[in-house]
Amino acid sequence: MQFLLFLLVYPLLLSISILPFRILYLLSDLVYFIVYHIFGYRKKVVRENLALALPHLSDAERLSIERKSYKYLCDMFLEMIKTLTISKSEMAKRFVFTNLDEYLKLEKEGKSIALLCAHYASYEWAVSMNSKITVKGYGIYKKINNKYFDKLVRKIRSKFEADLIPINKTAEIIAHNHANGIQSLYGFVSDQSPQLRTFNYWHTFMGIEVPVYVGAEMLSKKYDMNVIFLKVNKVKRGFYKADLEVLSTNVKDVPDFQIMDIFLDKVEELILQAPEFYLWTHKRWKHRGKKPTA
Template identity: 60%
Template sequence: MQLLIFVLAYPILWCISILPFRLLYFVSDCIYVLVYHIIGYRKKVVRQNLALALPHLSERERLIIEKKSYHHLVDGFMEMIKTMTISEKEMRKRFIITNMDLYQEYEAKDKSIIALSGHYASYEWLIIMNKYSKFKGYGVYKRIKNRYFDNLVRKIRSKFDATLIDTTETTPTILANHKKGIKSLYGFIADQNPKVWKAHHWTKFMGFDVPVHTGAEMLAKRLNMNVLYIKGEKLGRGRYQATFVPMVENIKEVPDYEITDMFFRMLEEQILNKPEYYLWTHKRWKHTKEA
């Protein structure tokens, strides 16, 4: 059944990927109507999240953000499909790194780097970063149950020389590279919701104490790696930029969980500025100390 679904879907995805951007976003607008107005995909979750995270806004203001966030969600899905056939030249034009000089300074420190980002703006197109980096790039992701689609996603996200590692492979890969002296760049989407019983730390996020992943910070401290925050921004449809923001110096001297807390504060600041570019469909506030 998994293979049948993939065989039926792949030709459609490929045809979408070769569309020019203007037509791609026309299709995106049509899919938005289907997803938001007809199916109502996770609309209840989105409304609950917005009400929890943005209580200072009126219901009408949150509704405007809700609709914009669904437009952005569908655009992001279409842009991921577009990555199947997009050229490196086009990608460099549409996703700009604003301060590569700072990143290169960190490479010159001869330490591996952990880059933290959230589900904000275009985390999918961050893969172009590997064309700028001298270090080998790894992206941490969660495996998809359908192995054929999982292989496709790995292929898409590996297009610009990134190597994808499943969450279960992350620690062994980083430790093995460290032992061999291989300097690498590891990208973490760090705002995901861990299982409560696995949580070592809770932090304040959008006004609530929530369980958070701390693996990236603990690995960075254990192996003396540098940590950067990736501030992604959407400039317009199919136009993004990312800025590297230094987080701490002398990482081994920083108290435990301070980097994780700092990451969520930085992400929260971005969300409050332009909440429509955050991924609201996940149950990020499913577990809170307040609840």
């Protein structure tokens, strides 16, 4: 059944991926109309998230952000499909790293590097960074249940010299690379909500206390990695610029959880600057009010 689904869907994805960008975005406008106006995909979740995170705005302002966010969500989805066939040169024009030299200086220190990202703007196209660096690049991801689509996603990323690590294999692979002296770059998308456990670290994000993924920080400290933040901004439709900001080059001296605090504060700054480019369809604040009392 999985293979049959793949056979049915893959030709459609491939056909979409070869469309010129001008046609691709016309298709995105149509998809937006269907997703937002006809099906109302996760509209209740988005409205609740916007009301929680942006209470200082009026209903009309939040409605405007809601519509813009759905338009961008459709753009991003089709841009992800475009990655199937986009050339490295075209990607380099559309996703520009403004200060890659600063990053390359960190590589010369010999340490591995943890790259913290958010579900903001074109975080999927950040994979193109792997074709510009000199160390081995990995992306931490949630494995797709359909093994054929999972293999396809891995193949797409390999075009930009990136390997994907399933979340449950992250610690094992980082430990192996460290033990064998393999300097690497690890990309963590760390702004979504973790499962509630006996212990969670909590941080105030967009004015609400939420549990936080701390794996990136803990692994960085364990293996003495430098930590950087990928700040992505949309320039215009289909074009982005990315700044690489150093969060720490001496993580073992940083108090526990401070790196994640700084990371989430930077994500919050991006959201307040242009909230329509955040992924509001995820239930980021679903655990609010569940923090255990001492």
